[in-house]
Structures are given as C-alpha cells and as structure tokens.
Amino acid sequence: MVTSAPLRLLFIGGTGTISAAAAERAVALGHRLTVLNRGVSSERPAPPGTKLLQADIRNPAEVAEVLNGREFDVVADFISFTPEHVAAAVELFRGRTGQYVFTSSASAYQKPPAHLPILESTPLRNPFWKYSQDKIACEDFLVRAYRDEGFPVTIVRPSHTYDRTRIALLGGWTDIHRMREGLPVIVHGDGTSLWTLTHADDFAVAFVGLLGRPQAVGESYTITSDEALPWTRYTGSSPQRQGCRNPNWCTSPRTPLQRTPRSLALGFSGTGPTPWSSTTPRSKRWCPGIGQKFRSRRAHGRSSGGMMNIQASSTWTRTS
Structure with missing residues (x-):
C-alpha cells in the first residue's frame, strides 16, 4: 500500500528480469504504471492494472504519437544501451518528467578494481566489454545533461540479477x-572466487524506493545484495x-x-x-x-x- 500520493510512472521495457519485478512492486505499492514496449514478449506479463502502450522506443515519432503529450512523475528507462539511445530519450522527455531513471550496469565499474569492495565512488572504466563502455558513455551524456540543463537523471547500476525464469548459473x-x-x-x-547475486524482487524494493524522490536526482546508486x-x-x-x-x-x-x-x-x-x-x-x-x-x-x-x-x-x- 502506497504511503504517499501515487506516482505516475512510465517504464520503458517492463518485461525483463529487473523491469518486470520493478513493475510488480510499483503496482503493489499503488502507483499508476504505464509500460511502453513493442509488445513482443510474453515471458513476464505486466501486472494487472498496468496501462500498456505499444511502440518501438527507437522510433521517436511512433513513441510521441502513443504518448500523446502525456507527462509522468518518473520515466524509468531499462533498454537504453548507447549514447544515441539516451540522447533520444533526453529529447523525448525533456520537460515532461520530474525524474528520468537510467538503468546502467555494475559492470561499468573499474576492471580490474584497484580496491574492494566496489562502491558508487569506484571509477567507471571497463576496457574489456563494449556493453559496459557504452553504458559509461550513456552515463557521461546524462550527467552532462544534468549539469548543463538540469535534466533530472538518476542512475542505477544493477549487477548479476535473477528471477524465477532466469537462474543464476553461468549456463542458465x-x-x-x-x-x-x-x-x-x-x-x-x-x-x-566471490560473487554477488541479487534476486529481482530485492532489486525492485530499492529501485522503486528511489522513484519520485527529489534527493535522488543527480545521484547514482548501486543496487545489489550484500551477500558475497x-x-x-x-x-x-x-x-x-x-x-x-x-x-x-x-x-x-x-x-x-x-x-x-x-x-x-x-x-x-x-x-x-x-x-x-x-x-x-x-x-x-x-x-x-x-x-x-x-x-x-x-x-x-x-x-x-x-x-x-x-x-x-x-x-x-x-x-x-
């Protein structure tokens, strides 16, 4: 049960391991959730009460048409992977949301790490994986947008996350x-070697807890279990x-x-x-x-x- 006014949320994605769990959590807390995706995945259905919008986020004109001028308290983007993706998101949601939550990755942290444990203050540098390099470039773009124009970004870095459909073994x-x-x-x-696994439901508690919080704007957060x-x-x-x-x-x-x-x-x-x-x-x-x-x-x-x-x-x- 929500303890404050319900938030108007837009989740871009909403059917992945972490986004589906976050959607369940958000609806359970009484928030008004809209999910935007292409409508091609049925592995993790949206929770009852969710408003579904079908569009390809890579097609800005199509997205603008289905959004039809709607504004949201929070936009949570789970499927941006390159600077071009987040640049399009900034253009699309500038002035239309109070918080834009970008899902980055804990793989962006320094590899190999100079110190353990890894913290939010650990430098971002991964010379081994282009996925991580692109996530770092996305973060750099969004931080500049925040500093230059006040774009209300919050950055979240999940790590190895699993749920009932995706087990945590290397070969699944x-x-x-x-x-x-x-x-x-x-x-x-x-x-x-030590490793940290995080259940998607646990991730969702922390993720949804950041939504609609002005003090989270301009900040970055690692969301993982504390068990190694x-x-x-x-x-x-x-x-x-x-x-x-x-x-x-x-x-x-x-x-x-x-x-x-x-x-x-x-x-x-x-x-x-x-x-x-x-x-x-x-x-x-x-x-x-x-x-x-x-x-x-x-x-x-x-x-x-x-x-x-x-x-x-x-x-x-x-x-x-």
Whole structure:
C-alpha cells in the first residue's frame, strides 16, 4: 500500500528480469504504471492494472504519437544501451518528467578494481566489454545533461540479477539440464572466487524506493545484495533443489583462456594453449558423443527453449 500520493510512472521495457519485478512492486505499492514496449514478449506479463502502450522506443515519432503529450512523475528507462539511445530519450522527455531513471550496469565499474569492495565512488572504466563502455558513455551524456540543463537523471547500476525464469548459473537452464543428464557443468574460475547475486524482487524494493524522490536526482546508486559467496556455494546448492544427486562440476580452463590472441593483446604472457595430450590424468574429462546425444534429444522432442543452448561438441577439463 502506497504511503504517499501515487506516482505516475512510465517504464520503458517492463518485461525483463529487473523491469518486470520493478513493475510488480510499483503496482503493489499503488502507483499508476504505464509500460511502453513493442509488445513482443510474453515471458513476464505486466501486472494487472498496468496501462500498456505499444511502440518501438527507437522510433521517436511512433513513441510521441502513443504518448500523446502525456507527462509522468518518473520515466524509468531499462533498454537504453548507447549514447544515441539516451540522447533520444533526453529529447523525448525533456520537460515532461520530474525524474528520468537510467538503468546502467555494475559492470561499468573499474576492471580490474584497484580496491574492494566496489562502491558508487569506484571509477567507471571497463576496457574489456563494449556493453559496459557504452553504458559509461550513456552515463557521461546524462550527467552532462544534468549539469548543463538540469535534466533530472538518476542512475542505477544493477549487477548479476535473477528471477524465477532466469537462474543464476553461468549456463542458465542448460546447466540444470546437464546436471540431470550427469554431464559436465562449468564453474567460474576454480569455484572459490566471490560473487554477488541479487534476486529481482530485492532489486525492485530499492529501485522503486528511489522513484519520485527529489534527493535522488543527480545521484547514482548501486543496487545489489550484500551477500558475497563463492561460486561453489551457488552451484553446490542448485543440484539438490533440482533433484540432481551427483553433479559433474568442471572448473574453467584459466591457462588456455589466458593464452588466446585476445588475452595476449591484453598483456597476458604465454605462447599458446596447452595441448590436450599434455594434460595430467587427474584433470582429464572427455564427453564423447554429446553432439549426437543432444541431436537425438532434439529430434525426440525432449528438450525445449534455452536447455539446448549448449556447445555440444566441446571438450571440458575437470579437476578431480
């Protein structure tokens, strides 16, 4: 139940992992929610009471037509990824909203980090991933718009977020499928590195809590859980929940990955991948015939959706 006057909210997107959870939270609190998207996804339906507008946000004329001069207390943009996207949003919503919330990414923070934990004050720099670089450029554009003209931006940086439809394992539902089949499942690194996962419902509490707050304008926020666990904890709890008795974990092959041309360009040393024939007996694990196995499963209709998103011909190593 809303404790103050209900807000007029516009969510651009609204069907993704975090935006759908935020929509549920906003409606549950009594806010008046409008969702604008192309209407092509039914995976996470909008909550009852939501006003739906169908348009492609990349087509400003189409969006202007469906908005028909409406104004909103808050516009939350979940699907802008480049400076061109946010520039169009500024033009579209200038003078028509009291707060524009841009969904950035915690991947924009300094890589590798000079200090831990990562805070909002951590510099933004990621030389490894264009997605993150574009998010940083979006933030730079919006901060300039705030400083130059008072455009009311709030920046939110979520991290690795999951919900009932998107599990938090590296391979998603494919990993669950492989567990049940007794096939190898990759674990990040050696399994001991720390990671933070955030449930979408928890993200939504903090996200919706920022909406309509004047003190949040001009600020940036990281929204993640405060729980940091090793990957062995995350992966170790999943098999029991999925009815898998003896999961077959394999760690990522760090040395071969460091010796790829891309890694060499980043300054890693090495002359080439370690040959398969030179690996020690304790780290050998081959999965023969997996390609044929999954082709057979597909032919007999025993798989669906993301479960078949598998590198079927790959060979993995596993530390015994």
